[in-house]
Amino acid sequence: MASPKETTQRRAQRVRRQLKKVAGERPRLSVHRTSKHIYVQVIDDAKGHTLAAASTLEKDLKGSLKTGADTAAAAAVGKLIAERASKAGVKEVVFDRGPYIYHGRVKALAEAAREGGLSF
Structure with missing residues (x-):
């Protein structure tokens, strides 16, 4: 039996x-969620570089x-990542929710990023 x-x-x-x-050529908007914080990155998988990042740990x-x-x-992190991604020249991404269900904090982040100007 597989472990959790x-x-x-x-x-x-x-x-x-x-x-x-x-x-296609679009970068990936990757979300990581813990019990205390939420982190998000815009990653260009072709080059292996992080184009923009934001988290709740920022001052x-x-x-x-x-x-x-x-x-x-x-939602605050979603708006911040949308702003930073647009500064990096990214307008379209694919949303990588990882192992998390599209609900609650993950959904709030995605909707705020859409409102901030990212399209996915």
């Missing part, structure tokens, strides 16, 4: 495998947020 860690890794790989089929966000583990924090 193996199951999670398998689920994330399944999502990424499907993304690679539809991504400008940390002071204004009640906690890093709620939908308001995720």
Whole structure:
């Protein structure tokens, strides 16, 4: 029987495998969620470079947020990543939710990034 860690890794790989089929030249917007914080990166897989990144650990966000583990924090990170991605010249991405369900904090981050100007 597979361990929970193996199951999670398998689920994330399944999502990424499907993304690679539809991504084309678009970079990947990758989300990582923990019990206390949320992290997001815009990654160019062809070159292997991170184009933009944001998280709830940053000083400008940390002071204004009640906690890093709620939908308001995720929405703030989503707006910040959209702003940083547009500065890097990225307008279209593919959304990589990883092993997480598109619900709650992950959904709030995605909707805020869309409002900020990213299209996916």
